[in-house]
Amino acid sequence: MRRRTRVVVGAVAVLCAAVSVGLVMLVVVRDLNTAGQAAGIVGSVASLAAFVLALYALYQPPATPAPGTGEGAGAASATGPRSVTVSGSVGRAVTGDNNRLSGAAPDPHVPPGQSRSGGHDGAPVPETPGTPRAGERAVSAGGDIGEVVTGDGNTLA
Known part of the structure; x- marks a missing residue:
C-alpha cells in the first residue's frame, strides 16, 4: 500500500473507533432509544460516504504500469x-x-x-x-x- 492509502485507512479506522465509543457512551449516559437513533443517522451518513467513494473509484482511469x-x-x-x-x-x-x-x-x-x-x-x-x-x-x-x-x-x- 502507498503511504497515502495507509494514512487514509488508519484515519478511517480511528474515526470508526471514536464513533463506536461515542455510541456506547451515549447508551451509558442517556438511553438506548437515543443511542439507536444516533446509530441510525451515523449508519446513513456512512453508507452515503461509501456510495460516493464507490462512484469515485468506478470513474477513475485504470492505473498505468511502468x-x-x-x-x-x-x-x-x-x-x-x-x-x-x-x-x-x-x-x-x-x-x-x-x-x-x-x-x-x-x-x-x-x-x-x-x-x-x-x-x-x-x-x-x-x-x-x-x-x-x-x-x-x-x-x-x-x-x-x-x-x-x-x-x-x-x-x-
Whole structure:
C-alpha cells in the first residue's frame, strides 16, 4: 500500500473507533432509544460516504504500469481473418492449424535491458506494444508477447 492509502485507512479506522465509543457512551449516559437513533443517522451518513467513494473509484482511469511491464501497455488492434488481439500480455498466440506444441508458453515479460528476438531469422521484435496490425493471422497485444506461432503444421518441442 502507498503511504497515502495507509494514512487514509488508519484515519478511517480511528474515526470508526471514536464513533463506536461515542455510541456506547451515549447508551451509558442517556438511553438506548437515543443511542439507536444516533446509530441510525451515523449508519446513513456512512453508507452515503461509501456510495460516493464507490462512484469515485468506478470513474477513475485504470492505473498505468511502468513501461515494458505488459498489462495495459497499449491499445491492441489486429484485423483480418484468424487474427488475435489481446488487451494485456500473452505467453503464446497460435493462429495456424495442425500445430504440435509441447511445453509451457514462455513468460511474456522481457526483463528490462533485454530485447526478445523473434521470427525464423532471429531479428529483434519491435518494441511497440499496441501497434495496430492488419492481415490474415495478425497478432497484436497491449502488453508483451512471449511467442507467436502462425502457419499450419508447425512442430515446436
